[in-house]
Amino acid sequence: MPRVEPVVGEPAAVADLGEERALLVADVHAGIEVGLRYERGVELDDRAAERREHLCDLLAETGVDRLVVLGDLAHRIAAPEGEEREELETLIRAVTDRVPMTLVEGNHDAGVAEAFAADLDVIGAGGAVIGERASEEDDGDGRTEGGVAVLHGHTWPEPALCDADVVCMGHEHPQVRLEDSVGGSRVERAWLRGRLDPAAFVEDAANLSAPDDPPELVVFPAFNERSGGTWVNVEGQSFLAPFLPDALPVGDAYLLNGTRLGDFRRI
Template sequence: MSDESRRSTVARVEPVPDEPVAIATVGDERALLVADYHAGYEAGLRSERGVTVPSRATERRERLLTLLERTDPDRLVALGDLMHSIGDPGGAERGELEVLLESVPRTIPVTVVKGNHDGAIETWLTEDEAEIETSVTVVPGAGIDLGAGTVGVCHGHTWPTPATLECDVLCLGHEHPCVRLEDDVGGSRVERTWLRGELDPKPFRPRPEYEGLSWLSDGAIDPPRVVVLPAFNDLVGGTWINVPGQSFLSPFLPAGIASGEAYLLDGTRLGPYQSV
């Protein structure tokens, strides 16, 4: 594939300016991608750590609904960790998700890529399907091809399916990438970031399930691009990708990303993530 063709492919996934979401274009369909919503996070802080934080459920929901109205997608795709509790959701968390899904316009189907925090989400969504008018489909966290081998999506907590790795672009969450920025007087702040690059074949080659993938052979060119989305929930923290000694969460990162670059939500290119 030529450089021009590769640039065209990359343009299929376009971050929404100043927001931790992206639009993926697959044929005639546009999907809004959102990762790591973590509904019920505040309830989790109370039960897990004894920390009381006012709920931002309404703010999260209104923000997502505004983005749906602003971008007018054909589909909403949640790249895992739609909810926060690893087991069955509690009252506040389940209530937040039910209200959220009931609020999504019924003309926009929802695909949930199951994350490590999503427990048995497919079970109770099925139980509540009479109350949730929007069409909701739950798929495994290892991912799916959104269509025609263009954009693959997974959560990132496990190895992706071969089909997702055959796509031109792989999008995932789970990592919550952030950078720590320091100023001249010693102050610092942490910003959510996008992490983008190409898949590096080295960690994938030893795994038998990937045998036969063309881009894993010696001398192959144009491996798939990879896009790691920032967390939608701005309370959850994440991996400080530019701080030495930080462990990545995904089993194929950071080894699986070559020429990785970081971008702020406003589109500012920070350059190679390790040297930011």
């Protein structure tokens, strides 16, 4: 069975896809400093090189065969140009000099797939199942089962994703606010993991044939630490994906270092 295991201390995971292993990350938001400058007039030091080196170091450390970005490779919601395009070009070249790269289209990736069509494998916004295996009861109809489903999460997914072993998504940038005994607090990126409710995951579930053993849902932390996110344990915060939190009726939160915080609704 394909498995998805977080890299300890990192906003990334390794997926066993059968014939290959892939590094999965979400929400790279390349060009975020450029975007914040134009959108909000905020000047920040440029960390493009750090992001690129971080990704390449993870590829080397994990020894994977592919990089899969679960949406929002880019930051600005427009066709990439200027400094943002330059950062994307350098980043994509650095990665693809090492391994093939797959982009699952996110809401910030308008124009990215077209601009870099020669360099990337692209999966549409509805997601797809990768690393499928042939069914043991295959009767010649080409059916597959299992695999790892990948999507960004800003729109309703393809119903076929419910047949995967694991569903991996980005978009939410989950974070937790932790307080100490003297009133101090800090915000940390987090993973959310739990059993998926297929009936809440699909927009029109009336004709959905729900699997006997629903997949696990893994909501990835943002790779880019500057991109903000959803505080899952702060009252008044709302999720971004149209199917959350209903599609994750019971789920645990984990810090990047692997610390289990328990049910994300009760942290």
